[in-house]
Amino acid sequence: MPTGGKADWLALRLRQAIADGRLAVGSRLPPTRVLAAELRVSRGVVTEAYRRLTEDGHVEGRRRGGTVVVAAPAVPPLAPTGTRPFRRPLTVTGDTVDRAVPGARFTTGSTADRAMPGALFDGEPGADVFDALRAIRVRVDFTPGQPDLAAFPRAAWLRAERAVLAELSADNLGYGDPRGAPRLRRAVAGWLARSRGIRVEPEEVLIVAGTAQALTLLHPVLRADGIDGVAVEDPGSLGTRQHLRNGDLATPPVPVDDGGVRVDALRATGARAVLLTPAHQFPTGVVTSGERRRELLRWAQDGGLILEDDYDAEHRYDRPPVPALRALLADRVCYMGSVSKLLAPALRIGWMVPPPRYRDALTDAKRFTDLGNAVLPQLVLARLMESGDLERHLRLLRGRHSRRRDAMIDAVAEHLPGAIVHGAAAGLHLTVTYTPQVPDTELAAAALARGVKCQPLSWHRQLPGRPGLVLGYAAGPPGVIAEGVAALGEALRELA
DSSP: OOSSOHHHHHHHHHHHHHHTTSSOTTOBOOOHHHHHHHHTSOHHHHHHHHHHHHHHTSEEEOGGGOEEEOSOOOOOOOOOSSOEEOOOOOOEETTEEOOOOTTOEEOOOOHHHHHHHHHHTSSSOOTTHHHHHHHSOOSEEOOTTOOOGGGOOHHHHHHHHHHHHHHOOGGGGSOOOTTOOHHHHHHHHHHHHHHHOOOOOGGGOEEESHHHHHHHHHHHHHHHTTOOBOEEEESOOHHHHHHHHHTTOBOOEEEEETTEEOHHHHHHHTOSEEEEOOSSOTTTOOOOOHHHHHHHHHHHHTTOEEEEEOSSTTOBSSSOOOOOGGGTOGGGEEEEEESTTTTOGGGOOEEEEOOHHHHHHHHHHHHHHHSSSOHHHHHHHHHHHHHTHHHHHHHHHHHHHHHHHHHHHHHHHHHSTTOEEEOTTBSSEEEEEOSSOOOHHHHHHHHHHTTEEOEEGGGGOSSOOOOEEEEEOTTSOHHHHHHHHHHHHHHHHHHO
């Protein structure tokens, strides 16, 4: 047992056991008195560790039912390549917890596992690169854009689902409106008015299976309008670029500076459409300035189309929200959002607010793609929005994410001296650029070999630029974040 930070140590070990599935959902933790005696620590240490797990959403107290695991397990950890000092993780059997064994060592997994890190970061990333990266098991996951899935509001969702089923008529179990359930379209219209300053009628909202499907539906509609390419921010999302190219649309890059996308460079591309993340640019975190917004609106009024990806605008900490571009120029902006960063990507629920001239064509595209999203989850989400539960959940997340962001910033300052942190005021990730000219793909591969997953900044570039890493902080508690950033620092020092 470490002599200092005993509650930190115990909380971290229990989180790891939950993350890799050894403590499954529904498992009951040992009583604090029993575990304290087994570990030979004060009962206060165990009580504090349990309190932290409760705040993180990993466990909940159920009075006579004890302290029960409520967080879903993450993918089990993959042992990093090579050997390194390792304390044997906790195992819980009945009311006992095995103590750590200092000095024990462990070795690599299979040959396929060892070969994966180098192969992933060699050459240009392929269409399946994110699938491959998700499949790799790690100790620390800094994947950007990944929310805290353990914080999913299970109790509120179940309450809403029971209420929906109790009042659901038989007619609602048939095929739905391809535009989306009217109740959810009304709720989304209200949500956008409250949170993003967008005034729309429910009839203007189209429910889709996330922003990825929104882009897919746009492919034929844009080409029918004579648009064969969509300019993109640089750096900008690799995944978005892949979706556009899959629809045979060119993606000319437009540089991003401290004011946002450079409109002079956008005009120089000759593109008639551009995809932007103006509220919190991915991955730099830049907020498009007022002057740059005015330039963009003038460009759009001259015949341009803006695809606005409002992917994580609800997550803000140190500044008031900026209005969506859709609120300023409805006829030239196609707005897209989803609950993937707010609740969970698994729900596959998002929305579009297209310009009027595209509305019918996009409705047809949605109809012939899948006849519309599943109705029951739409109605449950609508009830969460109507009841205020979704806003309460967002307030909880803001406090939690702010603490985790601060933990990452502190860890970067300690373990990556000289590194620059970008985009800290909002969102679920930070971009970190560093001084040694080590290729960021090499650093990401070295980090993965140490059991830390992240994305190199160069994946999200088409133009040359400084090396860096894109680090998501929402999904891990502060102790795990500090551990992961320390491993990044070790990797960078070895490569420099």
